[in-house]
Amino acid sequence: MNPSKQVHELIQAIFSGEATPQQVRALEDWLLEDSSHVQLLVDLALLDGMILDKQKNEDAAAVLNLLGELEEQAEPDFTLLQVPVTETPSADPGEESVTFQDLWSAASYLTAKGLHSRAGMIGSIAAVLVIAVVLFFVFSGAPTQTLQPNSIVDDGSATPRVVAALTAERDAAWERRPGQDLYAGQRLTLTAGLAEITTANGAIAILEAPATIELIHHNALRLDAGKLLGICETDASKGFRVRTPHMDITDLGTRFGVDASKLGATQVHVIEGMVEVASPVIDTSGPVRLSARQALRVDSVKSQQVVYMSSPFDNALAIAQPRPRFEGLATQWLGRPPADLTLGQQTSLALQVFIEQRGLVLDRDTAVDFNAEHAWPASGIGQHTVAVGTRVDVYLLHLDTPGESGDSFIRDGQYTVHFDRPILGVIGAASSLRATDAVLGTKGVSYPVIDPNAEDPKQETASGIDYPGGWSFVDSAEVVNNGTSLHLSLTTGAMMDQVRVLVAADPAGEHP
Amino acid sequence: MSDEPSQPNADLRFTRLWIEAQHTLTGFVTLHVHNYASVDDIIQEVATQATENYDKYDPARPFGAWLIGIARMRIAESYRKQGRSPVVFSNDVMESITEAFLAAQPETNDRLEGLHLCMAKLSERHRRVIDLRYGRQQSSGEIADQVGGSAQAIDAMLYRVRLALRDCIAKYMEGQR
Numbered sequence: 013m014n015p016s017k018q019v020h021e022l023i024q025a026i027f028s029g030e031a032t033p034q035q036v037r038a039l040e041d042w043l044l045e046d047s048s049h050v051q052l053l054v055d056l057a058l059l060d061g062m063i064l065d066k067q068k069n070e071d072a073a074a075v076l077n078l079l080g081e082l083e084e085q086a087e088p089d090f091t092l093l094q095v096p097v098t099e100t101p102s103a104d105p106g107e108e109s110v111t112f113q114d115l116w117s118a119a120s121y122l123t124a125k126g127l128h129s130r131a132g133m134i135g136s137i138a139a140v141l142v143i144a145v146v147l148f149f150v151f152s153g154a155p156t157q158t159l160q161p162n163s164i165v166d167d168g169s170a171t172p173r174v175v176a177a178l179t180a181e182r183d184a185a186w187e188r189r190p191g192q193d194l195y196a197g198q199r200l201t202l203t204a205g206l207a208e209i210t211t212a213n214g215a216i217a218i219l220e221a222p223a224t225i226e227l228i229h230h231n232a233l234r235l236d237a238g239k240l241l242g243i244c245e246t247d248a249s250k251g252f253r254v255r256t257p258h259m260d261i262t263d264l265g266t267r268f269g270v271d272a273s274k275l276g277a278t279q280v281h282v283i284e285g286m287v288e289v290a291s292p293v294i295d296t297s298g299p300v301r302l303s304a305r306q307a308l309r310v311d312s313v314k315s316q317q318v319v320y321m322s323s324p325f326d327n328a329l330a331i332a333q334p335r336p337r338f339e340g341l342a343t344q345w346l347g348r349p350p351a352d353l354t355l356g357q358q359t360s361l362a363l364q365v366f367i368e369q370r371g372l373v374l375d376r377d378t379a380v381d382f383n384a385e386h387a388w389p390a391s392g393i394g395q396h397t398v399a400v401g402t403r404v405d406v407y408l409l410h411l412d413t414p415g416e417s418g419d420s421f422i423r424d425g426q427y428t429v430h431f432d433r434p435i436l437g438v439i440g441a442a443s444s445l446r447a448t449d450a451v452l453g454t455k456g457v458s459y460p461v462i463d464p465n466a467e468d469p470k471q472e473t474a475s476g477i478d479y480p481g482g483w484s485f486v487d488s489a490e491v492v493n494n495g496t497s498l499h500l501s502l503t504t505g506a507m508m509d510q511v512r513v514l515v516a517a518d519p520a521g522e523h524p
Numbered sequence: 525m526s527d528e529p530s531q532p533n534a535d536l537r538f539t540r541l542w543i544e545a546q547h548t549l550t551g552f553v554t555l556h557v558h559n560y561a562s563v564d565d566i567i568q569e570v571a572t573q574a575t576e577n578y579d580k581y582d583p584a585r586p587f588g589a590w591l592i593g594i595a596r597m598r599i600a601e602s603y604r605k606q607g608r609s610p611v612v613f614s615n616d617v618m619e620s621i622t623e624a625f626l627a628a629q630p631e632t633n634d635r636l637e638g639l640h641l642c643m644a645k646l647s648e649r650h651r652r653v654i655d656l657r658y659g660r661q662q663s664s665g666e667i668a669d670q671v672g673g674s675a676q677a678i679d680a681m682l683y684r685v686r687l688a689l690r691d692c693i694a695k696y697m698e699g700q701r
Contacts, residue, residue, distance in 0.1 A: 024683050029558035040617045047620065054551065054624040055690050060658075061550030062639050063689075064560055067659035191700060195637065 015042075015052065023053060027060070175230040177362075180208035180347035182331050185221070192344065192364075199226045202238070206331050208347065209233075214337075215252035215263070216243040218328035222273075228255070240270045241328035244285075258310040259291035262299070269325035277311040283322050283329075291315060334518075336365055336407065337430040352458045353410060355475070355508055363427045363500070368406040368454045371517045376400050378452070380437030380514065381444050387490035388477065393441045403517040404436060406452045411502055411509040430497045431515045438498065439512040440489060442476035452512060460508070477502065477509050538578050542571070545588040547636070548629045552592050555621070556599050560661045569598045588626050631697060638696035642689050650685050657682060 015023075022039040025031035031039070043049045176194040183205035190200055194209065202221040209217045212230035219225065223238020232253040244252045244263040252263040254270055258278040261270060266285020272278045280289060280302065288299040289308055294315045302308055307320040322329070335347075349366035378398045382391035398404065409429065439445055439452075442462060449459040460475035477487040477500070487509060488501045502509045550567060557563050573594050574581075581590055613621065628635070646654070649671065656667045664675035664682075671678075 020683065024679065026555070027558065027683075028679070036613065040614055043617050043620065047624070050617075050620045050624045052690075053555070054621060054628060055694070056686055057555035058547065058551035058625070058628060058635065059639070059686055059690055059693070060554040061547055061563075062636060063643075063654065063658045064554065064563065065547070065550065066639065066643070067655060193637075193641075 015049075023056065026053075027056070174212070175227050176209050176211040176233075177344045178207065179210040179216075179344070180218075180331055182206045193362075194227055196227055196229050200224070206327060208331060210344075211249065211252065213249045213252065214244075215249035216332065217241070217254070218243070218332060220325075220328050228253075235270055235272050238273050239324060239328070240272075241325045241332070242266075242268050242270065243332055258312065259289050259294075259308075259315075262288040262290075264288060264301075266304070269322065269328070271324055277309055279307060279309045279318060281307040281320050281322060281325070283325070334432060335367070336432075338365075338428060343427050343429060349408060349410075349454050349457050351456065353408075353510075354458055354460050355412065362411075363425065363429075363502075364410045364412075365429060366408045366410065366454075368408050368452060368457075368512070370405050372404050372406060372452070374398060374400050374402050374404060375451075378437070378448070378514070379444065381440045382489065382491070383437045384435060384491040384495035388438070388440050388488060394444055396437060398437045398514055402436065404514045405433075405517045407431075407513040407515065408453070409498070409500070409511040409513065425500075425502050427500045427502065428492075428497055429500075429513075430493065431513070432496070433516045433518065434495045435491050435498060435513060435515055437514045438489065438491065439514075440477040440487075440510075442510075445476050445510055445512055448512065452514070460510075475508055475510050477511055534578075538575070541587040542574070542591075544632070545591055545629060547632050548588045548625050549591045549595060551628075552622075552625050553595055553599065557602065560658070562602060566595065566598045566602055570594050573598070586626055588629050589622065592622055592625065634697045634700050635693055637700075638693035639689065641696060642692035645692065646685065646689075650681070653678065653681060654685065 019039070019042050022031065022035050022042070025035050026039060043053065174193045175196045178190055178192050178194060184202060184207045185204035186207075187201035187203055190198065194200070201224045202219050204221045206221070207219050209219070209225075209227075211217070211233075215231060217225070217233060218241040220239040220241075223240065224236040225238075225240070226234040226236065228234060231249065231251055232255065234255040236257065240254060242252060242254060242261075242263055244250055244265055244267075250263065250265045254261045254263075256270060256272045256278040258272075259280070261268065261280050264286045266287060267283040268285075268287050269281045269283060270278065271281075280287065282302045282304050284304050286301055286303045288301050289310075290299040291310050293310060293313060294300055300308070300315075305320045307318045309316055309318045344362040344364050347367060349368060377400050379394040380396050380398055381393055382388045383396050386392075386396060409427075411425070439448060442460075446459065446462050453459060462475075477489060489511065490499055491497070492499050498511070498513055500509075500511065546567075549570065550563065553563050553566050553570075557566060570591060574591060581587070643651070643654075653667055653671060656662045656670065657664075662670075664678040667678045668675050673681075
């Protein structure tokens with residue numbers, strides 16, 4: 013379908029409210045020609061409505077989360093007001109009748125706290141009012157009860173919509189395959205293999221099938237069934253929470269395993285560090301703390317300490333790998349690269365970091381474009397060397413432009429990636445990248461190919477970072493932080509940006 | 525124990541149905557009503573009427589279709605109050621449009637996710653124009669005064685951006701299937 017200019021003018025007239033009866037009839041003739049024509053009109057109308065809602069605010073999403081929390085905590089003879097107040101960090105306990113004002117206050121409170129939870133639906137102020145109206149009718153005939161806004165929400169920090177990323181898999185199969193970006197409220201069922209999820213706060217959850225989880229927000233998820241290994245080694249990830257059918261586990265900086273694979277009970281085994289466990293059946297005045305090599309089993313009536321075992325989590329431990337560190341969601345660690353890294357194949361807008369090879373021993377002097385002593389682009393192309401016999405880990409940093417190119421899709425970004433070992437050299441020119449794909453890249457991955465007819469005769473910018481004299485904008489990169497971090501300033505538009513980083517490998521590591 | 529669902533459960537079900545159909549409804553109203561403040565008013569009127577008459581809703585019928593039926597009456601009423609004639613498609617076309625809206629409803633989550641990603645790809649200038657039109661509900665003339673150009677150029681830009689977003693979202697959704 014490729015509508016004519018006249019059809020586009022008719023559609024514009026409809027949406028502006030200025031269409032004459034003759035224009036309406038003309039558009040109807042076109043709509044009736046093919047169902048795809050109707051689809052275009054409907055798509056544009058849906059888009060208008062969604063942009064309208066998006067531009068207002070996202071309180072309805074937070075209220076929807078509130079509804080979800082209320083619903084899941086309900087007893088079988090559920091009423092909305094039977095809400096157990098479990099987390100009230102600063103609330104003043106006490107009862108007050110729930111009124112329309114309370115609901116509006118809850119929504120306003122959530123707005124003020126800047127909560128943005130992605131429950132799959134983004135609403136508007138009108139939607140919040142609608143929901144408040146509806147809930148008011150629900151509450152108005154019910155007995156009074158306490159509803160404390162901050163008793164439901166886990167914390168008051170801003171919660172981005174994309175709350176995690178799928179960062180590694182081994183022989184994984186899914187009930188419905190997720191994308192790389194994962195959202196609050198998203199439910200995932202792993203039917204085979206292992207999968208690693210990294211939250212926005214850097215907490216790592218490695219699932220072993222069969223397992224079902226639901227992402228709550230950037231530092232919490234619900235494990236409904238299966239096994240999970242939690243790794244929280246960054247400050248930001250402390251407080252990572254795993255909710256299970258029988259207990260809530262809060263990580264205080266550690267590795268721990270959770271086994272909810274057996275019907276009727278959940279076990280937690282602390283491998284390193286410490287966790288807090290809360291459960292209705294634990295008879296204490298507050299959460300219980302477990303330290304390394306302690307384990308607890310909880311069912312619906314009791315809790316008991318059990319023999320600590322890490323072996324149920326060996327498979328998950330095996331795929332936990334050292335990885336680079338970075339802040340925020342603009343950069344994602346994704347483990348092994350996907351099969352296709354050609355232009356437009358990745359749907360994520362983030363700078364993606366892949367490990368191409370570990371512990372590779374260079375069989376020749378390998379040219380690089382810049383290093384800790386020489387920054388890009390002043391360093392020139394291929395002017396520096398990493399010596400033969402050097403043992404390296406090879407990473408690829410990849411920033412793609414999904415979909416169409418053009419002025420509408422140019423974006424600027426600053427990224428800093430931290431490695432645990434020194435950066436020996438960085439390859440950024442397209443010709444250098446493509447010349448090293450076969451030796452330094454991952455076998456089986458489709459890398460971009462240099463186009464001999466490319467406008468830029470040097471072809472240095474086709475898939476690498478920009479070089480002066482090529483396209484209209486120039487990227488920059490330098491190794492910082494005593495040679496262990498790479499800082500990139502990238503302007504990405506029609507073409508992708510890639511950088512290959514050679515990092516000194518751990519001498520004790522093995523070539524995969 | 526009674527098999528009848530308790531009233532609070534029914535109310536919660538209504539709320540869930542409403543939230544699931546909300547974007548379909550907003551899209552339908554936006555197609556017919558071009559003043560965004562009026563879109564809000566009509567949505568709220570539909571919500572109130574649907575809430576009050578939920579006991580008359582036939583669960584065998586798609587909830588979104590029921591809401592669209594209420595919306596058509598509210599839209600017609602809105603035009604009557606303004607002394608204007610609404611855009612009236614023929615019954616055949618209206619039926620096709622309604623079916624297409626309802627068919628799109630299960631994909632709402634993917635569309636919203638795609639919109640989030642695709643909006644982030646817009647240039648600063650395009651994002652600003654989108655915000656002025658949809659967020660602050662300014663006319664094309666008012667927007668042109670702020671960002672430059674003519675009202676006609678702003679209209680054309682907004683339409684091109686929406687087409688680009690639509691294509692971007694469609695590609696994202698294709699990748700999700």
